[in-house]
Amino acid sequence: MFLILPCLIEFTIPYVPDPYVFRFDGRFRFLSLSLVKDCWTRKSRQGVITHTSYFVVKEFNDDIIWKKELQVLEELRGLRGVARLLGSGRRMNGGPFIVTENAGEPTNKDVEEPSDWYDVAPLIGEIHARGWHHHDLHGGNVLNNGKGNLTVIDFGNAVRAADCVGDCPDNLWMDDI
Numbered sequence: 001m002f003l004i005l006p007c008l009i010e011f012t013i014p015y016v017p018d019p020y021v022f023r024f025d026g027r028f029r030f031l032s033l034s035l036v037k038d039c040w041t042r043k044s045r046q047g048v049i050t051h052t053s054y055f056v057v058k059e060f061n062d063d064i065i066w067k068k069e070l071q072v073l074e075e076l077r078g079l080r081g082v083a084r085l086l087g088s089g090r091r092m093n094g095g096p097f098i099v100t101e102n103a104g105e106p107t108n109k110d111v112e113e114p115s116d117w118y119d120v121a122p123l124i125g126e127i128h129a130r131g132w133h134h135h136d137l138h139g140g141n142v143l144n145n146g147k148g149n150l151t152v153i154d155f156g157n158a159v160r161a162a163d164c165v166g167d168c169p170d171n172l173w174m175d176d177i
Helices: 063-075 121-129 169-176
Strands: 002-004 010-012 021-023 030-032 040-044 047-051 055-060 085-091 096-101 142-144 150-152
Touching: 055 063, 063 085, 063 096, 121 150, 121 169
Parallel strands: none
Antiparallel strands: 002 030, 002 085, 010 021, 040 047, 047 055, 055 096, 085 096, 142 150
């Protein structure tokens, strides 16, 4: 994987071994990652996602979705239950990407079973209180780190709460809980 990290002097992946701390002092900031050990890649409807033990690199096919997800993650930074944004930039081919913490495995909760979602509702409520609606809630977008901590991911379809009118999927979902 070869990435361009614009306007960065240092790119650090927290809580991982030293090989994941990168410093840059030149005009161009190129980063080549050989992600082999404990690493797997899958295609998604938004692009390609590479998982490591410590972080996830999400490469986007669409600048608009990338900008939306980046904006939401920046605005929700520090909020419990939202994956930490570690970095963003463009690949050599110009395609955008983000890097987030690896927050665990998908819960695969059943969207048709409201009782499965009682523990997620407070997280969604906090996201709503910060002014965002997710609009793509399903078990693949809620992760569990194995210690019971849940994290919501994939904000590419998110909309501002103020822009949510009528049959808002998040409001309908919360009403069912």
